[in-house]
């Protein structure tokens with residue numbers, strides 16, 4: 001339908017997660033708890049600027065003498081440092097010669113460039129994503145003209161659905177793209193086990209599928225190397241792979257929009273040619289990447305003292321998340337008298353999905369001032385340590401236990 005005026009466009013429905021922010025702010029009840037928004041929070045409920053980033057801020061004033069364009073590769077050294085972080089220092093580091101990295105505005109920018117690259121090189125491919133997956137995957141790839149199909153991944157009764165996932169991916173055609181979460185799966189917290197990564201990798205290689213790994217929570221699961229072990233082993237076997245990386249969570253750089261896309265080609269020359277397409281796609285959208293946050297991330301990665309401070313602080317955040325998981329599982333276990341919520345300690349990263357219907361989520365908000373995402377996803381970091389029993393009692397109340 002062609003509209004006479006753009007003003008005739010009907011308004012878009014509000015983003016359910018963003019509307020939780022507004023509703024939470026407006027709620028005047030004391031002791032309200034926000035488990036909806038997907039950002040890291042410390043024990044005081046704040047999302048702090050990390051120490052390494054604070055120190056880096058101080059340095060930039062001297063380093064940055066002009067705001068003139070820096071070019072498509074952004075802050076010098078950032079893209080290579082991001083590539084180093086993605087590949088690590090083990091065996092996958094050997095892939096560096098046939099991998100290219102480009103800075104992007106956040107992980108979303110990287111995903112968008114991945115979509116634009118696929119539009120150029122694999123326009124007929126289907127993109128296979130987990131059911132469920134992060135809510136923004138589908139719109140980003142749809143905007144690039146791709147149909148997203150889902151493989152079974154998780155259900156609340158059985159956890160990870162490895163066999164159904166493999167069976168569904170058997171239906172993929174050569175050249176189709178398999179979107180995987182590098183670690184700390186959003187929204188379920190359920191990561192592929194070591195065995196599942198190898199089985200999925202075998203299938204991807206055998207069927208000549210293209211892996212696209214989205215890494216947005218590196219360091220918040222089990223550790224810097226452990227979190228990416230499955231992904232690194234997969235791409236080491238794949239002729240081609242795409243990795244999208246976000247620094248929003250693990251460096252706390254949310255609003256500075258820092259991310260990268262890495263393409264791994266069969267040869268150095270092929271990777272370099274693909275890079276020209278990635279850069280052309282960036283040029284058509286934001287032209288040049290924002291570099292302030294890149295500079296912060298680069299300093300945190302490349303100055304040994306800052307890197308140590310960053311890794312240590314991230315380890316503290318990871319330990320806090322694990323502690324909150326254990327605390328919530330304990331409180332729920334005591335309240336329910338069974339291990340129904342034991343999955344909380346097995347899952348990784350900030351998110352888990354509670355067995356709550358939409359009505360339960362509404363009741364949790366209305367009766368207990370506890371805000372979760374409509375699908376039952378909770379951000380573990382939003383749970384105050386001293387509110388575990390109250391939280392468990394509220395969950396028991398809404399599910400009728």
Ligand SMILES: Cc1ncc(COP(=O)(O)O)c(C=O)c1O
Pocket residue numbers: 038105106107108109134181186214215216246247248254258259
């Ligand atoms: C799975 C996943 N991928 C990518 C992103 C992109 O993050 P950003 O664009 O804020 O860096 C997020 C953010 O929540 C995410 O959860």
